[in-house]
Amino acid sequence: MAEKSDFKIWEVFIRSKNGLSHKHVGSLHAPDADMAISNARDVYCRRSEGVSIWVVPSEQITATSPDEKEPLFTPSDDKIYRHPTFYEIPDEVGHM
Amino acid sequence: MGEEYSLEDRFQQYVEAENKVEPKDWMPEKYRQTVIRQMSQHAHSEVIGMQPEANWITRAPSLRSKLILLAKVQDEAGHGLYLYSATETLGITRDELINQLQTGKAKYSSIFNYPTVTWADMGAVGWLVDGAAIQNQVMLCRTSYGPYARAMVKICKEESFHQRQGYEIMMRLAAGTKEQKAMAQDALNRWWWPSLMMFGPSDDNSPNSAQSMKWRIKRKSNDTLRQEFVDKTVPQAEFIGLTIPDPDLKWNEERKSYDFGEMNWDEFYAVVKGNGPCNKQRIINHIKAHEEGAWVREAANAYAKKQQARKKQSAA
Amino acid sequence: MSFKGGWLNITEQKISEKEALLQYVLRLADDALILGQRLSEWCSKGPVLEQDIAMSNMALDHIGRARLLYQMAAEIKGDGTTEDDFAYKRDTNEFKNFLLLEQPNGHWGDTIAKLVFYDTLNYFLFEKLTESANENLAGIAQKAIKEITYHAQWSAEWMIRLGDGTEESKQKMQKSIDDIWMWVGEMFETDQVEEMMAVASIGYKTADLKDAWQSKINQVMEMATLTLPTDTWAQTGGRKGVHSEHLGYILAEMQFLPRAYPDAKW
Numbered sequence: 227m228a229e230k231s232d233f234k235i236w237e238v239f240i241r242s243k244n245g246l247s248h249k250h251v252g253s254l255h256a257p258d259a260d261m262a263i264s265n266a267r268d269v270y271c272r273r274s275e276g277v278s279i280w281v282v283p284s285e286q287i288t289a290t291s292p293d294e295k296e297p298l299f300t301p302s303d304d305k306i307y308r309h310p311t312f313y314e315i316p317d318e319v320g321h322m
Numbered sequence: 323m324g325e326e327y328s329l330e331d332r333f334q335q336y337v338e339a340e341n342k343v344e345p346k347d348w349m350p351e352k353y354r355q356t357v358i359r360q361m362s363q364h365a366h367s368e369v370i371g372m373q374p375e376a377n378w379i380t381r382a383p384s385l386r387s388k389l390i391l392l393a394k395v396q397d398e399a400g401h402g403l404y405l406y407s408a409t410e411t412l413g414i415t416r417d418e419l420i421n422q423l424q425t426g427k428a429k430y431s432s433i434f435n436y437p438t439v440t441w442a443d444m445g446a447v448g449w450l451v452d453g454a455a456i457q458n459q460v461m462l463c464r465t466s467y468g469p470y471a472r473a474m475v476k477i478c479k480e481e482s483f484h485q486r487q488g489y490e491i492m493m494r495l496a497a498g499t500k501e502q503k504a505m506a507q508d509a510l511n512r513w514w515w516p517s518l519m520m521f522g523p524s525d526d527n528s529p530n531s532a533q534s535m536k537w538r539i540k541r542k543s544n545d546t547l548r549q550e551f552v553d554k555t556v557p558q559a560e561f562i563g564l565t566i567p568d569p570d571l572k573w574n575e576e577r578k579s580y581d582f583g584e585m586n587w588d589e590f591y592a593v594v595k596g597n598g599p600c601n602k603q604r605i606i607n608h609i610k611a612h613e614e615g616a617w618v619r620e621a622a623n624a625y626a627k628k629q630q631a632r633k634k635q636s637a638a
Numbered sequence: 639m640s641f642k643g644g645w646l647n648i649t650e651q652k653i654s655e656k657e658a659l660l661q662y663v664l665r666l667a668d669d670a671l672i673l674g675q676r677l678s679e680w681c682s683k684g685p686v687l688e689q690d691i692a693m694s695n696m697a698l699d700h701i702g703r704a705r706l707l708y709q710m711a712a713e714i715k716g717d718g719t720t721e722d723d724f725a726y727k728r729d730t731n732e733f734k735n736f737l738l739l740e741q742p743n744g745h746w747g748d749t750i751a752k753l754v755f756y757d758t759l760n761y762f763l764f765e766k767l768t769e770s771a772n773e774n775l776a777g778i779a780q781k782a783i784k785e786i787t788y789h790a791q792w793s794a795e796w797m798i799r800l801g802d803g804t805e806e807s808k809q810k811m812q813k814s815i816d817d818i819w820m821w822v823g824e825m826f827e828t829d830q831v832e833e834m835m836a837v838a839s840i841g842y843k844t845a846d847l848k849d850a851w852q853s854k855i856n857q858v859m860e861m862a863t864l865t866l867p868t869d870t871w872a873q874t875g876g877r878k879g880v881h882s883e884h885l886g887y888i889l890a891e892m893q894f895l896p897r898a899y900p901d902a903k904w
Contacts, residue, residue, distance in 0.1 A: 232417040233619065233686065234626075235410065252473070253407040254688055255416060257622035257799075258629060264792060265688040268695050269400055272393075273480070292346045372682040372690075379678045383895035383904035384722050385671075385705045389698060392678050396694035403687050441895055441904075499902050607682070615685020617810065618746045621803025628802065 234283055236262040238270055241278040248280050256281075337538045342468040345411040353537055356530070357467045358412050359428070360539060365405035366423045366430035368398045370604050374438040375447060383441060390487055391444060397484070401477045408469035424609050431455075432590065433516050435598030442495050442502075442509035448488015450510075450517040450555065456481055457551045458521070466538035489558065496562040503563075510559065511567045518582075519590045521548040552580050641823030641872040658834040660714045661734070662841050663775065664724065665831075665877060667707030668735035671725055672885070673756065674700030675892055676743055685746055692792065696753075699785040706778045713774075726896040730886050731879040738821035738876075740885045744814065747800050747807070751814040753793035754858060755822045761790040762850050766842040775840060794858045801862025812864050823872025826851075831877075 233255035239248035251270050256262035262281040270276065290298055306312050315322055330350050336343075343349055375395045382388035406416050422428035433451055438444065459481065462474040495506035522528055522544040534540040542550075552571075559566050570583035593601070653661070677697035684690030708721035738756060743749045764786050767779035800811040828845050835841025859866055875881065895904065 232415060233623065233688075235407075251476075252404055253410065254403060255686065256688060257619075258626035260795065261622065261688075264795075265692065268692045269403055269688060272397070272400060272695075289346070292344070292348070369682075369687065376682040379681055380675060380891050381894055383726075383902075385701060385708070385725055387904060388678070389701055389705070392681065392694055392698055392701070395681055396691055396698070399682075399687055399691045399694070403691070406687070494904060498904075499899065501899060502902050611683045611685070614683075614745060615689075617804070617806050618685040618689075618800070621800050621807030623803075624807075625799040625803045 233257050234285075236266075236281045237284050237287060238262075238266045239280040239282070240266070240270055240276040242275055243277055248278065251275075253284060334536070337466045340538070341466075342471060343466050344468045352533075353539075354412055356534060356537070356539060357470065358409055358414055360534070361405055361409040361467075361470055362414075362419045362422065363429050363431075365402045365409060365419065366428055367434065368402035368405060370423075370430045370608065371434045371451075372398050372402075373604055373607055374434055374436070374600070375444065377438050378441060378444050381441070382444075387444075387491070394448070394484055394487060397480055401473075401480070404473040404476060405470075408467075408473040411469045420612065424605060424612070426596070426605070429594070431520060432593045432598060433520050434604060435593050435601045436512070436516055437599050440505050440509060442492070442505040443513070445488050445491030445495060445506060446509035446513040448484055448486075449492050449558070450488070450513050451520065452481060452484040452488055453555060454517045454520045454551050456485060457547050457554075461541045461547065464538075464541055470539075492564070493562050496564055506562075507564055510564050514567050515585060516593075518548055518552070519585055519587075521545075521551070523587070523590075549579055552582055556580055641826060641870050653830065653834075655834060655838060656714065658831045659772070659840060660711055661831045662835045663707050663711045663714065665734040667704045667711060667724065668733050669739055669756075669760075670700045670707060671704035672733070672735040672888065673739040674698075674704055675888060676739065677749070679743055680749070689746075696789055696792070699782075699789065703778070703782050703785070706781075710774050710778065722896070726893045730881050730889060733881065733885060733889070734877050734879055735885075736821070736825055736876045737873055737882050738818065738825065740876075740882060740888060741818065741821060742884060744817075745810070746796075747811045747814040748818065750793055750796045750800060751811070751818045753789070754797045755818070755855070756825070757786065757790040757793045758854050758858075759825050759844060759847060759851050761786050762847040762854075763842060763844060766847070770841065771839040797858055797864070798862040801859075801864040808863065811862065815864060816867050819867045819869060820871065820873050823870065824874040824876055827874055827877065829877055 234257065235253050236256055236259075237253050238251050240251050241248045254262065254265050254269055256265050259281060263279055266279045266281055267276075271279070302308075329348060333343075333348070333350060333353070343353075372395050375391065375398070379388060379392050379395065382391050406419060409419060410416060419428065423430065433454075438447065456478065459474055459478050463471055463478055465471045465474065492506050492510075495502040497503075522531075525531060525543045525545045528544055531540060531543060535543065556566055556571065568583045570581065572581055573579075574581045592598070596602070674697045677693055677700065680690065680693040681697070682690065684693055704725070705721055708724045711724060712719050712721055736756070738752060741752060761783075764779045764783045768776055768783055770776040770779060797811065800807045802808070826845050826848050828843050832841060832843055836843045836846075855866065873882075896902070
């Protein structure tokens with residue numbers, strides 16, 4: 227009987243207003259995408275938090291592993307020349 | 323062995339520096355267990371807490387109060403869901419969590435094992451129970467486990483209307499007819515002590531507390547939170563002319579805080595162990611809804627599977 | 639198919655247009671309140687937390703719409719009657735909701751069946767009411783139609799899921815439809831109030847929405863692999879204030895506090 231009564235997990239992303247990106251807000255359980263969208267509206271937009279919703283099955287997300295944090299992300303730490311403050315421009319030049 | 327020790331050590335330094343722990347980061351197994359236990363207990367409390375309030379939705383005395391109460395209980399469901407979803411990031415399924423609740427392995431806040439017998443209880447629950455919960459939740463917005471902290475931020479934002487809703491009910495009753503005022507006082511009498519006990523045993527008797535504080539899961543001790551709650555709530559009761567049912571309650575000028583009487587811990591432990599007026603009823607109702615919904619969930623899954631197969635077929 | 643009338647034979651007395659408008663608005667309000675009250679009973683009992691939330695959302699929409707309509711009725715009546723007086727101080731014979739809506743929730747499929755039949759009609763009706771010659775009513779309808787569109791879609795989707803789900807759910811859903819069917823036909827009756835409102839372009843005759851309703855329902859039934867009963871005998875009386883036994887209990891529960899404490903303000 228209880229072959230599989232638990233629904234699939236979906237990650238929910240909401241654009242709170244035009245001009246902003248969709249932002250991860252949490253997850254929920256739903257049997258299919260239509261229901262996931264409709265639940266996301268009921269669960270995460272009870273206070274007009276959104277103008278657009280994305281739902282993605284959690285299992286479809288490929289993520290970096292925390293073990294790879296150092297090789298992936300520390301190399302950019304020393305590339306300080308990518309940041310504007312690296313360059314000394316005389317104040318007289320004005321805003322650049 | 324030595325390496326394990328150093329990982330734990332690094333973890334400790336990491337959380338002490340106010341860094342957040344994210345789902346796939348390394349964490350001590352005991353930390354994971356503690357966070358799961360606490361978050362799921364919190365989620366279950368939101369969900370079981372729907373029952374005593376849903377009890378009055380159909381009897382709310384005005385359309386306005388009916389809408390507000392329904393919206394509030396719906397929020398609790400939403401908060402339960404945020405918290406289940408945060409707990410699931412640690413690799414436990416909602417099915418397992420619900421199973422733990424229904425078999426009594428997981429606890430929920432004992433306060434919900436008391437009955438809501440009059441409309442004033444909707445006021446007292448909102449004002450006192452949500453008030454005590456918020457005290458705790460504000461602290462948890464800074465908890466070390468990232469998904470928990472994020473869920474709490476959202477919950478705190480939404481809960482802010484709950485306590486005000488409860489207080490408004492009390493305020494109206496206290497300013498109403500003689501019967502209404504008596505109803506409000508009676509509710510305060512019944513809910514005051516159980517609300518204070520929501521913060522848990524006093525610090526000397528709370529063995530898990532110290533470790534949770536060390537890991538920055540909990541940020542304040544039970545007694546500190548309880549004292550803050552009393553100090554905030556007493557003037558609110560006075561303002562609407564209700565009396566806190568504690569003869570030992572008095573302002574301590576030295577501590578700039580209220581001294582208050584001893585709680586009945588025998589009752590507390592009896593209710594925690596299952597002997598409150600509503601423990602059985604709450605779980606029976608939860609199991610009933612879950613079991614009666616099984617065929618619905620199965621059907622929805624079966625339909626989703628069929629739809630997917632159809633899509634594949636038409637794409638082929 | 640067309641429904642045959644029920645067992646009631648009450649002669650109607652001539653009424654003024656103002657009275658007709660009041661009656662018309664009140665019946666729409668009663669539909670919304672009684673359904674909202676029923677759906678709110680689902681709170682904490684849903685098959686899964688997400689659906690519990692969805693159902694509460696709908697109950698909120700219906701009760702919210704009831705309030706707006708009662709407020710409008712209060713204004714029409716103009717004698718100091720309030721929205722709560724309508725909800726809390728009238729007896730069963732004064733409530734004019736469809737009998738369908740006061741039927742018990744039953745299981746999830748029973749509620750879905752009730753909703754599909756009502757939501758679909760409500761959708762077509764409120765679509766028309768957005769253009770009502772009465773500005774107040776049109777305004778309420780313009781707000782409500784967005785909610786109702788969602789309701790109709792949601793309940794139809796659930797019926798399809800349950801009908802085309804498992805063997806068990808199909809049987810259950812079919813039985814739900816068969817069981818609720820005799821309460822459906824009443825929704826297409828016409829009476830003096832509705833006639834008058836239709837003539838004044840304020841309201842709309844549900845009988846004229848029957849074809850649109852039927853074709854939408856047929857479509858949902860087909861997708862759900864379910865069949866509509868062919869029986870055409872319908873229970874009637876809701877619009878005349880003659881109800882099933884259930885409404886009395888709904889009111890006893892809903893109205894308990896204001897009745898027990900008549901002097902109290904909440």
